[in-house]
Amino acid sequence: MKKLSCFGIFLAILLIVSIPVFGQDTVKIGANLEMTGSVAAYGQMINEGVELIMDIVGTEVLGKQVEYVLVDNKSDKVEAANAATRLIDKEKVVAIIGPAISGSMLSAGPICEEKMVPQISATSTNPLVTQDKKYSFRATFIDSYQGVAAAQYAYEDLDAKSVAILSDIAQDYCVALGNFFKEGYEKLGGEVLTVQHCKTGDQDFSAQLTTIMNLNPDVIYLPNYYTEIALICRQARDLGYEGKILGGDGSDAPELIDIGGDAVEGFYFTAHGDTEKALTEIGQKYFDAYRAKFNKEPGVFGALAADCYIIILDAIKRANSFEPEKIAAAIEDTKDLEVTTGKITIEKGDALKPVVVKQVEGGKAKLLGTIEVK
Incomplete structure (x- = not known):
């Protein structure tokens, strides 16, 4: 009886320790970003945008808490591919925000296609990024x-x-x-x-x-x-x-x-847009929160990153699933979704939205207007 009691105690302890492992209440969203290297400013702005929008709209989806996993691709194409592999195979993310630039998106793309996990870039604009792809998306217009x-x-x-x-x-x-x-x-x-x-x-x-x-x-x-x-x-x-x-x-x-x-x-x-005058309610909340937190004007790259997070959460909700394949399909079906930079529709992986033009004046980039392509 004494041995059985000890075993029972051991089993009880084992079950208690195992609960967090087998009863996971989190879902991982990855970020494959240029935090260092030649275009580190992009990655840093995107990371800021993601972290801020998480504070604003929350980190709960379908009853699970979002865990944000960031990997630095060092502004390098090979590192971007390695980061995608790590996020998918080791971290088990259901979707990836980034990379920021087109070359790195193109490097990570084949991995996401093979492993059927969606990646969505805030800022890459090369048409090849999404061409003939099911798992590569963007939150901005194409080149x-x-x-x-x-x-x-x-x-x-x-x-x-x-x-x-x-x-x-x-x-x-x-x-x-x-x-x-x-x-x-x-x-x-x-x-x-x-x-x-x-x-x-x-x-x-x-x-x-x-x-x-x-x-x-x-x-x-x-x-x-x-x-x-x-x-x-x-x-x-x-x-x-x-x-x-x-x-x-x-x-x-x-x-x-x-x-x-x-x-x-x-x-x-x-x-991609202007941050002085928000086109949506969530956009105004984001810009106000950014100014309050960082005491400076928000950049559009961070706003586009916030768009990526909103798009992924919306897709998870509409898919009613944490399966990456179903999330990708839902991202493709995004229609007139209100994000920080306005309303967005995804078509063949690409975002449909306007082009604006700015000019540097007095040490600031000022909006001149929008371009209606003929």
């Missing part, structure tokens, strides 16, 4: 649409009849956006005088800029990320260029102004 919008703005609003393009060939996003801009601009009747190239991490752009300035374009188009754009603007102004410079959504980070300083004054760029 083909943005490129045409930027071309139209340059030709019609900036009255540019000639442009020069300086594109980062190391980044899929930059190459694609530059190509779509070129195609759209030439269809409108504009002349692309030259397409010059640089690589992520370059510090000297004098050779490319000298070639461009000798051709005297009405506009220089920079379909790059904020670091290279800021440095190019500084060197262009130092070399005496006084003309207009236009960029894409990769410009939309406070670091553009921190690095570029006075050289980016007057710089135009297309963007």
Whole structure:
């Protein structure tokens, strides 16, 4: 009897210890983000946005608590693929927010397709990210649409009849956006005088800029990320260029102004949205909470990250399931969902929403308006 009692006590202890393991009350949502490396500002803004929106809308879905698991992909394509594998195989996440940039989304994409776990990017815009994919999504517009919008703005609003393009060939996003801009601009009747190239991490752009300035374009188009754009603007102004410079959504980070300083004054760029005036109730709550918590103006990348979290939670609720395959199907069926940046519909993995244009003025990026693509 004594031995049986000891065994009974041991069994009771074992059951008590095991309850948290076998009675899991949490569901994991992963984040595959660029927290360090060349575009760390994007990952950090996205992470801020996710953590803030979790405070606002809560972390409970279908009776379970959301556990947020962040992995740093170091702004590297190989690391992004490794992060996706770790989040799915080891952490057992049901969905992934990120990566931020297109090249890393493309690297992680095949893993998510094979393992049937959805990933949704706040900011990647290359059309290939979602093309023929069932498990890759985005919360923003695609490069083909943005490129045409930027071309139209340059030709019609900036009255540019000639442009020069300086594109980062190391980044899929930059190459694609530059190509779509070129195609759209030439269809409108504009002349692309030259397409010059640089690589992520370059510090000297004098050779490319000298070639461009000798051709005297009405506009220089920079379909790059904020670091290279800021440095190019500084060197262009130092070399005496006084003309207009236009960029894409990769410009939309406070670091553009921190690095570029006075050289980016007057710089135009297309963007995902504006954070001054919310289009939805949840958007206003997010912007107000951001200002209160960080004592600074919210960035649109963080708002788009908040959109990703709202989209995933909404999909889980509509699917009434924590099965990643069912969550992916529900994300694809998202229609007119109110998120922080407005209303969003997902179609073939892509978000349907407007393109806005901003200009740096007085050390701030100010909204100029929206572009209606013809």
